[in-house]
Amino acid sequence: MKIDSKSSEEKFALSITAFDANSSRESSFSRAMTAQTPPSSPHNTYIKPSLLKEGDHVAIVAPAGIVKDREAAIDKAQNLLKSWGLIPVLGPNLLAQNYHFAGKDPQRLSDLQWALDDSEIKAIWCARGGYGSIRIIDDLNFDGFQKSPKWLIGYSDIT
Numbered sequence: 553m554k555i556d557s558k559s560s561e562e563k564f565a566l567s568i569t570a571f572d573a574n575s576s577r578e579s580s581f582s583r584a585m586t587a588q589t590p591p592s593s594p595h596n597t598y599i600k601p602s603l604l605k606e607g608d609h610v611a612i613v614a615p616a617g618i619v620k621d622r623e624a625a626i627d628k629a630q631n632l633l634k635s636w637g638l639i640p641v642l643g644p645n646l647l648a649q650n651y652h653f654a655g656k657d658p659q660r661l662s663d664l665q666w667a668l669d670d671s672e673i674k675a676i677w678c679a680r681g682g683y684g685s686i687r688i689i690d691d692l693n694f695d696g697f698q699k700s701p702k703w704l705i706g707y708s709d710i711t
Contacts, residue, residue, distance in 0.1 A: 601674065601701040606637030608674040611667035613643035614654030616709060617682025623647070626679065633677075643667065646679065653684045661688040669696035674703070681708020 604610070610633050612626065619626065626647075630640040643663035648655030655663075667676045678685075686709055704710065 599698065599701045601703050604636075604638060604674055604703070607639065609639045609641050609670075609672045610675045610677055611641050611643060611663075611670070611673045612646060612677045612679055613660075613663040613667050614646050614648075614679040615660045615664040615688060616654065616678065616684035617680040618649050618652055618654050619647055619679050620649060622679070629677065629679070638675075641673065652682070654680065657684075657687050660684060661691055664688065665692055668692065668694065668702075669700075671696075671700040673700075676702055676704050678704070678706030678710040681706060681710050683709060685709045 633640040645655045645659040
């Protein structure tokens with residue numbers, strides 16, 4: 553099965569992002585992505601997850617901006633994933649609200665950590681971008697992600 557967002561009539565823009573260990577701000581995420589290559593190496597080695605296949609689980613989480621009044625968009629995203637033979641799994645705090653964030657920092661952190669750690673999840677689709685991710689990234693533990701790499705799908709500060 554080939555998964556191609558360009559064929560989708562919902563016209564969702566998906567971006568799969570790889571992180572560079574030699575970026576100017578090395579985060580724990582970039583270290584996790586290049587665990588087998590020292591940060592000073594001139595050659596980057598990326599951990600590449602397996603391609604998505606029918607029956608794979610895709611988590612939909614909101615680690616940044618609020619998903620207020622976007623239940624219809626979430627329904628479309630779930631239907632799109634199902635049409636590809638994938639199984640959408642919603643983060644428990646996906647629709648939480650705290651000012652302009654999708655819940656309080658611990659809620660957003662919990663959902664993203666769950667998706668990173670769960671070996672059944674093969675991709676993480678972030679429902680929104682926004683400033684909120686930077687507030688939680690340093691508290692994430694990437695050990696589970698290294699053992700079970702998965703695709704990260706999103707935009708804005710998700711990338």
